Amino acid sequence: VDRTKKASMVAGVFDSVAAKYDVMNDFMSMGIHRLWKRYTIDCSGIKSGQKVLDLAGGTGDLAAKFSRLIGPAGQVVLADINHSMLSVGRDKLRDKGVVGNV
Template identity: 50%
Template sequence: MRDTTTHFGFTNVPTSEKVKKVRDVFDSVAPKYDLMNDLMSMGVHRLWKRHAISKLNLQPGDHALDLAGGTGDLALLMQKRMTRSGRVTICDINYSMLDQGRHRLTDEGWLCGMEWVQANAEELPYPSNCFDVVTIGFGIRNVTNIPQALSEMFRVLKPGGKLMVLEFSKIAIPALRPLYDLYSFKLLPEIGHIVTKDRDSYQYLVESIRMFPDQESFKAMIEAAGFFNVRYENLSAGISAIHLGYKV
């Protein structure tokens, strides 16, 4: 049987190969992932993340699942919101990213209430109806089968639970798009080359942003997975967007 294909940036690859290719990218960028995020966004990604977490209305005692949790930025913000009285399970398919985050947050004194799990968002190793909140920040576009991952997020959420997806999106102001393209395709890979000696990984990351659905299309995908009252908020003119949805 011939393998189906999917996109890896602007390139079509066999579906069975995408997970490994994405893993190779993040194995390469993991040691300087946080530094590069600060450089590429001039620190604005931290404001986006804080604003996104503020939308969750987290309560002490909640149990949150942070997918593609990487180096722990969202997990840390959630624990602070829960005043160290909740639990966050950080799940990522990439061991290198988990290792960076676990060491970082342990060094900062955030050992309690954190669980680190290597798993695929398309096949979550959890029973149904067990999390109060599911989040994924800047990771959904790297998933091979996005509808399957959204279905899994819906499955593991408790009734009444909330989904929050923070992801790069489509510029809402057409006049800004040429400038944004220039920055993305010319400057960002060059920054990646200088800082990490890996231009190709950052070229892929830029391309993956362009291949991700626009806000309305992604909203429809979330609704198709079973979520209700789905809405989104553009950040920085649509450079990124917060999508929220609920499970009945």
Template identity: 70%
Template structure:
């Protein structure tokens, strides 16, 4: 009998201890062209999803913000402007290549002084209890091996009354949209990945990982079970993307 624990990597079953390394390989591969591909894949709509997230965050001057899976720094850039010189933003990512791209981009855009960088795993956040006013994780939770552990880790480092925002691909609300989205994800995305990054496989994984991610209601229940209160979600683009919000009691 095989007792070895497995988890999903896209549609594959892999040993739990291998998933993080495999995800890392995907993002090492796509880091340099990540922003270009985001704009192409979403026709620029990802910027609107992120703007909505910023507006829902309630972040203001003096706040401490943790941007998990912050990658190339889109959210961190906006947060750094909002928190001002008395606030602090931590851009965290498990992937060194993505973190390097994010650091370079933010430096080029003149952001310094109130931003720090941390290479860390969302399941084991290396920060004291009750540190942050707000935590965001945008398009990163589906890549985490143990999502329940990560949600509990985020709850721990939030201040009481602080909020978590999870921006993630989710389940389209209509059958027609779902079919169109499937065709796009499994036919067009890998082709674009091959064209732009010479890497179809990484974008096939991204499409598969979206399908394996919990739907809107399931993720809300996971946040409830982790200890968040007043949890809710807002569908965008017909449910292709959802923003989940929860408060630490």
């Protein structure tokens, strides 16, 4: 597959699964992704008031956890190449009340 087609195909896959990505992640990893996310948070050393850049953050699971750690004085920047994943993440974060510092 040539590069331009490959990029389009990958984007299409994430566009099509964005709304169900979190459920699929639980199913396909048998919940193990929750352990590595907890490990990531634990190893980060992030403290209240700091700034966090969550690259390839998808639907914002880590961003939500970092948001709670850094509090209102901190800031999380959530970035992902796929607009659909970010849209789902934005809605999910709002539904969880994660606003203001993400």
